[in-house]
Amino acid sequence: xxxxxxxxxxxxxxxxxxxxxxxxxxxxxxxxxxxxxxxxxxxxxxxxxxxxxxxxxxxxxxxxxxxxxxxxxxxxxxxxxxxxxxxxxxxxxxxxxxxxxxxxxxxxxxxxxxxxxxxxxxxxxxxxxxxxxxxxxxxxxxxxxxxxxxxxxxxxxxxxxxxxxxxxxxxxxxxxxxxxxxxxxxxxxxxxxxxxxxxxxxxxxxxxxxxxxxxxxxxxxxxxxxxxxxxxxxxxxxxxxxxxxxxxxxxxxxxxxxxxxxxxxxxxxxxxxxxxxxxxxxxxxxxxxxxxxxxxxxxxxxxxxxxxxxxxxxxxxxxxxxxxxxxxxxxxxxxxxxxxxxxxxxxxxxxxxxxxxxxxxxxxxxxxxxxxxxxxxxxxxxxxxxxxxxxxxxxxxxxxxxxxxxxxxxxxxxxxxxxxxxxxxxxxxxxxx
Amino acid sequence: xxxxxxxxxxxxxxxxxxxxxxxxxxxxxxxxxxxxxxxxxxxxxxxxxxxxxxxxxxxxxxxxxxxxxxxxxxxxxxxxxxxxxxxxxxxxxxxxxxxxxxxxxxxxxxxxxxxxxxxxxxxxxxxxxxxxxxxxxxxxxxxxxxxxxxxxxxxxxxxxxxxxxxxxxxxxxxxxxxxxxxxxxxxxxxxxxxxxxxxxxxxxxxxxxxxxxxxxxxxxxxxxxxxxxxxxxxxxxxxxxxxxxxxxxxxxxxxxxxxxxxxxxxxxxxxxxxxxxxxxxxxxxxxxxxxxxxxxxxxxxxxxxxxxxxxxxxxxxxxxxxxxxxxxxxxxxxxxxxxxxx
Numbered sequence: 001x002x003x004x005x006x007x008x009x010x011x012x013x014x015x016x017x018x019x020x021x022x023x024x025x026x027x028x029x030x031x032x033x034x035x036x037x038x039x040x041x042x043x044x045x046x047x048x049x050x051x052x053x054x055x056x057x058x059x060x061x062x063x064x065x066x067x068x069x070x071x072x073x074x075x076x077x078x079x080x081x082x083x084x085x086x087x088x089x090x091x092x093x094x095x096x097x098x099x100x101x102x103x104x105x106x107x108x109x110x111x112x113x114x115x116x117x118x119x120x121x122x123x124x125x126x127x128x129x130x131x132x133x134x135x136x137x138x139x140x141x142x143x144x145x146x147x148x149x150x151x152x153x154x155x156x157x158x159x160x161x162x163x164x165x166x167x168x169x170x171x172x173x174x175x176x177x178x179x180x181x182x183x184x185x186x187x188x189x190x191x192x193x194x195x196x197x198x199x200x201x202x203x204x205x206x207x208x209x210x211x212x213x214x215x216x217x218x219x220x221x222x223x224x225x226x227x228x229x230x231x232x233x234x235x236x237x238x239x240x241x242x243x244x245x246x247x248x249x250x251x252x253x254x255x256x257x258x259x260x261x262x263x264x265x266x267x268x269x270x271x272x273x274x275x276x277x278x279x280x281x282x283x284x285x286x287x288x289x290x291x292x293x294x295x296x297x298x299x300x301x302x303x304x305x306x307x308x309x310x311x312x313x314x315x316x317x318x319x320x321x322x323x324x325x326x327x328x329x330x331x332x333x334x335x336x337x338x339x340x341x342x343x344x345x346x347x348x349x350x351x352x353x354x355x356x357x358x359x360x361x362x363x364x365x366x367x368x369x370x371x372x373x374x375x376x377x378x379x380x381x382x383x384x385x386x387x388x389x390x391x392x393x394x395x396x397x398x399x400x401x402x403x404x405x406x407x408x409x410x411x412x413x414x415x416x417x418x419x420x421x422x423x424x425x426x427x428x429x430x431x432x433x
Numbered sequence: 434x435x436x437x438x439x440x441x442x443x444x445x446x447x448x449x450x451x452x453x454x455x456x457x458x459x460x461x462x463x464x465x466x467x468x469x470x471x472x473x474x475x476x477x478x479x480x481x482x483x484x485x486x487x488x489x490x491x492x493x494x495x496x497x498x499x500x501x502x503x504x505x506x507x508x509x510x511x512x513x514x515x516x517x518x519x520x521x522x523x524x525x526x527x528x529x530x531x532x533x534x535x536x537x538x539x540x541x542x543x544x545x546x547x548x549x550x551x552x553x554x555x556x557x558x559x560x561x562x563x564x565x566x567x568x569x570x571x572x573x574x575x576x577x578x579x580x581x582x583x584x585x586x587x588x589x590x591x592x593x594x595x596x597x598x599x600x601x602x603x604x605x606x607x608x609x610x611x612x613x614x615x616x617x618x619x620x621x622x623x624x625x626x627x628x629x630x631x632x633x634x635x636x637x638x639x640x641x642x643x644x645x646x647x648x649x650x651x652x653x654x655x656x657x658x659x660x661x662x663x664x665x666x667x668x669x670x671x672x673x674x675x676x677x678x679x680x681x682x683x684x685x686x687x688x689x690x691x692x693x694x695x696x697x698x699x700x701x702x703x704x705x706x707x708x709x710x711x712x713x714x715x716x717x718x719x720x721x722x723x724x725x726x727x728x729x730x731x732x733x734x735x736x737x738x739x740x741x742x743x744x745x746x747x748x749x750x751x752x753x754x755x756x757x758x759x760x761x762x763x764x765x766x767x768x769x770x771x772x773x774x775x
């Protein structure tokens with residue numbers, strides 16, 4: 001009997017233990033939910049961004065405070081995450097179907113996935129009245145089937161940043177506008193004993209820019225869109241783009257050890273460029289900021305030119321490759337979230353951001369605030385642009401974007417041929433479709 | 434248990450009497466009488482208290498280890514991007530893909546190379562240092578500490594440190610080689626497809642040999658000085674003493690150290706991720722890096738899960754085989770003792 005008594009006692013103990021486990025689980029899940037933050041009768045808006053650098057971080061927080069002052073019933077909770085951490089966290093959030101009220105987005109494939117999952121608010125009718133004077137190129141990345149799903153605050157493009165002094169030394173007076181002229185310039189720099197190009201081979205995406213631009217110039221924007229839609233990159237124009245890249249690689253234009261170089265570290269691409277050890281880099285509008293941060297910076301000697309046109313290609317010199325940042329709103333978020341985006345986009349604040357944080361303005365109204373000659377050059381190129389291609393790793397499904405990065409890195413390292421690149425990319429694109 | 438006579442008496446002096454000690458107090462299961470009834474409830478009670486005490490640990494282990502493992506196994510049969518619930522079932526496609534994937538096959542080859550390097554170079558080096566520092570030596574505590582220090586350093590710090598040291602042309606390594614006239618020996622280091630793995634192994638050795646050295650030192654302390662003394666009197670030289678006394682008595686430590694080294698090589702990630710991210714062109718990619726690339730860069734959770742299952746199976750098979758064939762002599766004594774006490 002004693003044994004029996006013991007059994008029932010422990011069974012009760014077990015029940016209690018399992019009940020406690022259940023409570024614990026409930027408590028844990030309670031920690032996770034945060035969408036109904038009306039503890040004090042206020043509407044709480046959660047705003048996730050990746051603005052970790054000053055002074056932008058401070059200015060953004062100030063803007064949120066100003067909004068709260070104007071709307072006493074709204075509280076804005078800012079969550080700032082580092083770029084890569086943000087991406088992984090958003091993957092988890094998206095999988096669980098719980099997105100923040102306002103969140104950072106680069107548009108393209110990732111935003112499209114979220115839209116297809118029914119998680120994103122359609123903003124077309126709510127924002128069209130005050131985004132009319134935005135650069136068309138800036139709005140492009142967030143539009144699917146003519147509906148707008150995010151409001152941009154930043155726009156930029158990739159182009160060649162070059163060291164004017166080194167170009168002069170090699171006898172190059174004007175930046176090249178054609179691919180053959182560009183190859184000649186690279187050779188001229190090499191002959192002068194100057195490393196023509198800095199490249200972060202370890203990170204893969206900077207190498208992808210070359211292939212992407214060459215594909216745009218050779219095959220044209222329509223063909224790029226079609227290739228993505230049909231999941232077929234095997235067209236001969238894409239092979240030709242790879243062959244042009246091979247011509248460049250054959251000249252051995254990159255710095256010593258470029259395959260292991262990172263982008264923003266003290267021995268990386270930006271530092272190599274900033275310390276005058278290479279004549280140019282193909283990089284986005286953020287390049288001057290990162291250069292000054294990673295090395296000495298070139299100051300007056302830094303110049304910008306667009307990616308040259310390829311002779312006989314279908315693309316034009318004025319078609320740009322780039323992207324920016326925007327804010328998307330979760331489906332079912334409080335009305336105040338859209339109100340805040342409007343407040344955030346007001347002219348005075350946009351001008352302040354341009355002046356203090358070196359942003360290229362998305363609205364034409366704020367363009368007067370641009371003073372930096374390099375950013376003005378970027379802004380001009382964007383304004384004059386006749387076509388826009390979003391960064392491939394954002395425009396396409398993540399796996400396709402990564403495969404392009406990987407395959408192009410292999411092409412640059414000499415282990416894949418241009419045909420193999422197009423075949424690998426096509427294979428992944430087909431399996432994703 | 435079935436063949437106690439086959440085990441060498443010198444090692445398992447306890448196990449030779451274990452079967453008898455176990456048998457005599459324990460009544461045969463079918464023997465009748467009051468003697469048989471008393472131990473039975475006691476056994477039930479033992480099991481119950483064991484159960485109650487292990488439940489919290491089992492629940493945590495189940496929720497945090499078994500369930501995710503089972504889920505990964507489940508996902509590996511789907512083509513799933515990580516959004517919503519997996520629905521596109523592909524059967525064994527993810528597994529057949531593993532054998533066609535040059536990157537994954539390369540991972541296996543590179544893992545194998547690293548294991549061979551570790552066993553042939555790193556562990557003997559650690560052993561040599563341990564034997565050296567086990568002698569009376571001025572300042573040996575300082576040396577021990579210095580050699581162990583890299584192990585305490587975080588992998589990320591180590592990675593950042595060495596990517597600067599081995600920066601081609603500008604790093605400490607190349608500059609130092611230049612200064613002493615061996616500039617030609619410098620080169621691409623992490624940036625070359627052929628040089629990346631050896632350079633990485635150099636860093637791994639720097640980082641981990643101190644840990645194995647500490648293990649060996651502890652083992653060496655356990656070897657009675659009398660044995661060496663007796664051997665010396667018998668006229669054995671230093672090499673003979675090392676070969677016939679130190680090595681056999683250190684064998685259990687060596688076996689554990691090889692085990693840890695192999696498992697470490699299979700799971701290698703953070704150091705490589707920080708230094709090369711698997712590049713250039715996959716030349717330093719490990720299984721875990723492929724897993725991360727496919728899972729969190731390409732969002733192919735199904736395939737990434739298949740890699741994780743493959744990794745789990747490789748580790749499991751290795752661990753079981755190693756336990757069964759190599760560690761057997763070390764664990765047998767412990768298990769038989771437990772049986773004897775019951």
